[in-house]
Amino acid sequence: MDRTVITNTECVVIGGGTAGCMAAATASDTRDVTLLNKGAGASYWSSGCIDVIGRVGGHYVESPSEGIQMLVEANPAHPYSVISRSDQHAAVKVVDHALERFKSLTSYSYEGSLKRNVWVITSLGTIRPTCLVPTTVLRGSIGELRDAKTSLVGFRGFTDFDPRYVVVLLRVNMQAYGLDPLDITAKHVTIGGKTTVQPSEISEYIKTDDGFARLCNDVAALSKGCSHVGVPSVFDREATERLQQLGEVLGVTTFEVPMPFSLVGHRLRELLSSNVERVEVVEGIRVQELAFADGLCTAARAKRWAFGANSFILATGGVLSGGVGIDDGHMDERLTGWRIGKVHGVPRSAGLHVNNALNPLLPSAVKNLFACGSLLGNYDPVSELSGHGVCIATGYVAGRRAARYGR
Amino acid sequence: MGDRCLRCNACTLNCPIARIIGSEVFPGPRSFNNVMRTPRSPEVALLWEALTLCTSCGRCEEICPHDIEARSVELKKLLFDVSKMAPGHARLLDTVERTGFAVEGDVAVARSGIRCPDVIFFPGCIAGIRMPDVARATITLMDVFGVSFTIPEGWSCCGSTPTNLGASDLNRQLRERNVEAFERVGVGVVVTPCPGCASHLRRTCEGYDVYHIVEYLNEVVGVDAIKEHLAKGHTAGSDTTIAVHYPCHLIRGGNPLSKGYVRRLAELVATPVDTEDLCCGAGGGVLSGASFVAKTLRERKLSNVDAFEHLVTACPFCLLNLKEGAEELSLKVNVRDITEVLVDAIHRP
Numbered sequence: 001m002d003r004t005v006i007t008n009t010e011c012v013v014i015g016g017g018t019a020g021c022m023a024a025a026t027a028s029d030t031r032d033v034t035l036l037n038k039g040a041g042a043s044y045w046s047s048g049c050i051d052v053i054g055r056v057g058g059h060y061v062e063s064p065s066e067g068i069q070m071l072v073e074a075n076p077a078h079p080y081s082v083i084s085r086s087d088q089h090a091a092v093k094v095v096d097h098a099l100e101r102f103k104s105l106t107s108y109s110y111e112g113s114l115k116r117n118v119w120v121i122t123s124l125g126t127i128r129p130t131c132l133v134p135t136t137v138l139r140g141s142i143g144e145l146r147d148a149k150t151s152l153v154g155f156r157g158f159t160d161f162d163p164r165y166v167v168v169l170l171r172v173n174m175q176a177y178g179l180d181p182l183d184i185t186a187k188h189v190t191i192g193g194k195t196t197v198q199p200s201e202i203s204e205y206i207k208t209d210d211g212f213a214r215l216c217n218d219v220a221a222l223s224k225g226c227s228h229v230g231v232p233s234v235f236d237r238e239a240t241e242r243l244q245q246l247g248e249v250l251g252v253t254t255f256e257v258p259m260p261f262s263l264v265g266h267r268l269r270e271l272l273s274s275n276v277e278r279v280e281v282v283e284g285i286r287v288q289e290l291a292f293a294d295g296l297c298t299a300a301r302a303k304r305w306a307f308g309a310n311s312f313i314l315a316t317g318g319v320l321s322g323g324v325g326i327d328d329g330h331m332d333e334r335l336t337g338w339r340i341g342k343v344h345g346v347p348r349s350a351g352l353h354v355n356n357a358l359n360p361l362l363p364s365a366v367k368n369l370f371a372c373g374s375l376l377g378n379y380d381p382v383s384e385l386s387g388h389g390v391c392i393a394t395g396y397v398a399g400r401r402a403a404r405y406g407r
Numbered sequence: 408m409g410d411r412c413l414r415c416n417a418c419t420l421n422c423p424i425a426r427i428i429g430s431e432v433f434p435g436p437r438s439f440n441n442v443m444r445t446p447r448s449p450e451v452a453l454l455w456e457a458l459t460l461c462t463s464c465g466r467c468e469e470i471c472p473h474d475i476e477a478r479s480v481e482l483k484k485l486l487f488d489v490s491k492m493a494p495g496h497a498r499l500l501d502t503v504e505r506t507g508f509a510v511e512g513d514v515a516v517a518r519s520g521i522r523c524p525d526v527i528f529f530p531g532c533i534a535g536i537r538m539p540d541v542a543r544a545t546i547t548l549m550d551v552f553g554v555s556f557t558i559p560e561g562w563s564c565c566g567s568t569p570t571n572l573g574a575s576d577l578n579r580q581l582r583e584r585n586v587e588a589f590e591r592v593g594v595g596v597v598v599t600p601c602p603g604c605a606s607h608l609r610r611t612c613e614g615y616d617v618y619h620i621v622e623y624l625n626e627v628v629g630v631d632a633i634k635e636h637l638a639k640g641h642t643a644g645s646d647t648t649i650a651v652h653y654p655c656h657l658i659r660g661g662n663p664l665s666k667g668y669v670r671r672l673a674e675l676v677a678t679p680v681d682t683e684d685l686c687c688g689a690g691g692g693v694l695s696g697a698s699f700v701a702k703t704l705r706e707r708k709l710s711n712v713d714a715f716e717h718l719v720t721a722c723p724f725c726l727l728n729l730k731e732g733a734e735e736l737s738l739k740v741n742v743r744d745i746t747e748v749l750v751d752a753i754h755r756p
Contacts, residue, residue, distance in 0.1 A: 044415040284659055286474065
């Protein structure tokens with residue numbers, strides 16, 4: 001009784017996170033692309049800052065381009081090495097091109113470059129380096145705040161961010177790094193008298209004229225004599241504009257403290273997906289398996305839908321996004337069941353291994369299948385601080401390779 | 408149960424009720440999922456009122472990266488107690504029990520006696536009784552495209568709204584009644600103009616191939632066939648724009664391609680412009696039992712559409728709610744169902 005609906009296109013991208021959107025956008029320059037997505041992936045875990053490389057061999061790097069070169073030299077299997085055939089200068093160039101494309105896709109709301117990492121405060125009261133940041137975050141970087149008098153404002157009822165906690169821990173952390181303490185005080189405002197609020201409500205509140213006016217009054221009363229006012233990054237796109245206006249009204253610089261579990265990852269996803277115009281996006285579809293014939297991928301299948309194409313891009317993400325499953329101590333690629341590592345195996349090698357064309361190597365290279373993003377192995381986004389950078393660079397390259405396939 | 412949840416909170420951050428009505432009143436899908444670990448604890452019973460504000464839009468399920476389904480219906484089933492219900496909800500269930508339909512009134516469409524029809528046409532309560540123009544437009548389209556059909560005698564409410572209010576016994580009775588009516592026709596394909604009915608029948612009536620009319624037009628009739636029937640003056644890619652509201656129960660009702668289907672049909676008559684991705688507020692019995700939620704959401708939905716001459720949807724219930732809202736706010740925008748728009752655009756002999 002069940003009917004299968006078959007859709008044919010030139011290129012199918014599976015996964016709509018940072019890597020998937022980058023791949024779809026790049027491939028769509030010359031191909032008809034269908035992007036299949038299920039759910040938010042790991043976007044809500046993201047602070048929206050684009051780490052490219054923050055640490056190599058346990059040491060912080062000031063310049064991402066130098067960091068990339070060091071990485072490529074040290075680890076020929078690293079995704080940055082793979083996309084550049086282990087050529088250090090080519091690696092920097094590819095990542096740079098990918099970041100430029102990313103900036104254009106996100107309407108140039110991101111700032112920063114491979115020349116120098118930016119150090120930012122986190123919602124945990126730590127400081128860390130990152131490469132590209134939203135303009136609103138850049139205004140609150142350590143460099144900007146060094147000579148400023150800052151008021152850090154939290155929202156009562158939003159328990160994921162407590163400015164008092166941030167201020168206390170920041171003092172401890174700055175001392176540990178041998179840095180002078182910043183002049184920051186912690187404050188709280190209420191959102192319409194509510195005792196519990198979600199970031200989405202805070203965004204709605206600041207978007208209304210009444211809420212905006214009240215927030216202006218409340219923040220002004222708490223921030224006398226301050227040059228900078230920081231808030232947790234809980235805003236959607238429109239609300240971020242309001243934050244800018246709030247600064248103009250009060251005559252201060254407003255900035256966001258990057259934090260996960262909020263709307264920032266969503267903002268990034270929205271920015272990316274709203275600018276991939278030539279891509280047909282299908283939401284709410286969980287691809288269940290890939291079909292193969294004669295060593296090539298022929299279709300992506302989901303329940304009673306099948307999507308055929310010349311080339312396929314696998315951007316299903318890691319464990320958080322459901323691209324990688326953990327079963328009985330083993331890690332599996334979810335669509336093919338390929339074993340891609342052990343939970344307690346060789347550190348950092350777990351993940352899909354690919355050749356220089358980004359074709360998965362298990363069981364043997366599939367020439368029209370290209371993998372990208374956090375599904376890949378041989379890198380460690382957490383200790384290297386390279387998460388989004390690898391997604392953007394490999395997504396960009398996978399998109400180009402997939403578009404070129406068969407031409 | 409809630410074990411797969413990674414606490415990313417994407418569901419609650421995307422929930423239109425938590426965002427617009429507020430998480431104090433409606434704690435959101437993540438809370439509902441959390442309490443499933445101790446569903447019989449006394450605190451869960453306190454959630455009843457909040458649960459009845461859920462429009463069952465399915466946004467939480469769609470955004471979840473780990474396929475965790477919305478828990479509100481399950482919890483409502485568990486806590487089901489007519490005596491605690493909002494008057495509007497109790498009235499609705501009473502109407503279904505008495506008449507077999509979710510709204511009072513006479514069914515406006517009928518057609519029987521067709522031998523070996525292609526499909527069963529299931530009007531649904533809203534299109535069949537309250538918004539008969541939608542049922543009639545769907546019938547016209549099927550006639551034009553040569554789809555023969557029967558409206559099964561003895562059909563009743565599909566059971567979607569009763570299920571959303573936790574009345575699972577009533578749903579079972581309705582299902583049996585409908586399946587009996589379908590069996591008398593002896594055809595396995597069902598077409599309906601109502602996304603709520605389509606997604607619910609698909610879930611409950613095993614062995615039946617259920618299509619919303621938009622899916623049927625795209626997957627079986629084909630957009631090219633419709634194009635051939637377009638009257639002169641209605642050419643694809645025309646200069647006029649129309650605002651489109653995608654019904655939640657259609658685009659998240661089991662066919663992820665259906666959003667593209669609505670757009671493709673709208674493209675036949677004008678250039679579609681998507682409205683904010685937001686539930687109209689009517690579903691899940693909310694319009695009858697917690698109308699303040701429906702009113703707040705539809706006002707929000709309608710706040711950006713008055714520049715358009717037409718706002719098009721593909722659901723009789725969204726249509727009813729948005730039409731009421733547009734009238735209440737004295738908006739100029741004309742709210743219409745895609746079937747009505749297509750009927751106007753096709754050339755009839």
